[in-house]
Amino acid sequence: MKRNKSYLILKAIREAKKILINVHPHADLDSISSALAFKKVIEQIDSKKKILIVSPEVIKEDFSFLGEEVKNIKVINFSSFDFSSFDLFLILDASSDDRVTGSKKIFLPKSIKKIVVDHHLNNRIVADIKLINEEACATCEILFKLFSDWQIKIDRYLATLILAGMVGDTVFFRYFSDVKNQWKMVEKLLALGADFDLIKKNFFSYSFSFVKFLGEFLRRLKIDEGRVNDKKTKFAWAAMSFTDYQQFGLLSTGQSFVADLFLAAIKEVDFGFLILEKEKNKLSLSFRSKEEINVAEIAQRLGGGGHKNAAGATVEGEFEKMVEEILKVVKSS
Ligand SMILES: [Mn+2]
Structure with a gap:
């Protein structure tokens, strides 16, 4: 973990009052789990903060197993949404503006402070702080390290979210980028109580x-x-x-x-x-x-x-x- 960036991100979160977190278009397990996990961690740090998760598209019913919070993800139009009352935008699992806004014609607002945490190649988003690890198998993997660095207590639910993100982006552990270390992370998450059966049941379930x-x-x-x-x-x-x-x-x-x-x-x-x-x-x-x-x-x-x-x-x-x-x-x- 780049300690300096980890510290800067925590500092920016502590200073912010109203925080936005994105879920990307064609939302997947990594995107939704990252957003939900980050929201929960911020609430753990300071329960007074207002946090809103936003998405340019309606979230599929299939993701409801990730918890009640999925229902609170707000579908917004990025070209007309009023960003002015928010002081921080956490952009997760997206490498370009359109992967946040849902359209190549809509760009991210310039006025709001932005933090990007991502694992895609060539992240092009202009932001105040960028924590990019192209080697990570999922954004959730980067978050796991970040939260550990902040000494956050990872409970069963948080561990399940992080594992779900890793499961999604590796297509159930098929595409690890660093097999040894990523299996170790899975082992840690299971030890923290991550609900493997819940993820398995919902991952392999099709209409x-x-x-x-x-x-x-x-x-x-x-x-x-x-x-x-x-x-x-x-x-x-x-x-x-x-x-x-x-x-x-x-x-x-x-x-x-x-x-x-x-x-x-x-x-x-x-x-x-x-x-x-x-x-x-x-x-x-x-x-x-x-x-x-x-x-x-x-x-x-x-x-x-x-x-x-x-x-x-x-x-x-x-x-x-x-x-x-x-x-x-x-x-x-
Ligand atoms: Mn991802």
Whole structure:
């Protein structure tokens, strides 16, 4: 832990009266758990502080197992929200403004003091304090170290939240970046009473329409060839238009989960990606790769970002045309 930054973050929190914490669009376990855990810790430090967790999108029902507090996450429009009464914004698990606001056209307010804690590559957010650890498997891992540094008492609930974040971003312990140390952290969290069964039960639980959606995506997978860093590579990919996607009547896309489960596991390929037109003319991409291939670089060329082996991007335009464009970019990375 960078002690100096740890101290500066604690100091800024102590000085603030009204604090905002974000949950990113397409909220996942790491994002929600990070926000809930941080709120709880601040309340532990000083119960008089006002804390509001905000999200640009409605949170899926699936996350309600993380506790009552999930219901208090406020859905806001970042372009019209009044930030003036808040004196600190804790930005967790997001590497660019649009990963907080939900739109490339909406930027973070300049006037409010900001602290960023994140584990994505190339964090671009302008903030007063930035604690970035690209080696961490989840933002929750960084928070665990931060809270330990502050000598916070980690109870059963807090341990469960932190473990849930790690479970989510490693797809149930498949993608640790530092296996030895991260398993040790899991061991510590279990010793603190983290509810492993609760997380397991909720992680592996899908609606029928989601399973059908997954099946349709898998059915569409193709293998193609391209070049990455002048090396011949094979990749698997599939695309689904908004019209087709709509038929499943899903509340959230589940696209990254489909990518997590299968893309990097296909023997014949080096990487893979899924294209989903979530809204008319708004295509969302999820990349997953094997160890050697850096898909964050490919995603960055498409205006996105992420981690070396798991990245994403959103592109706007007519579906068929954009799919062609994306393939061009991917094939010549
Ligand atoms: Mn994360």
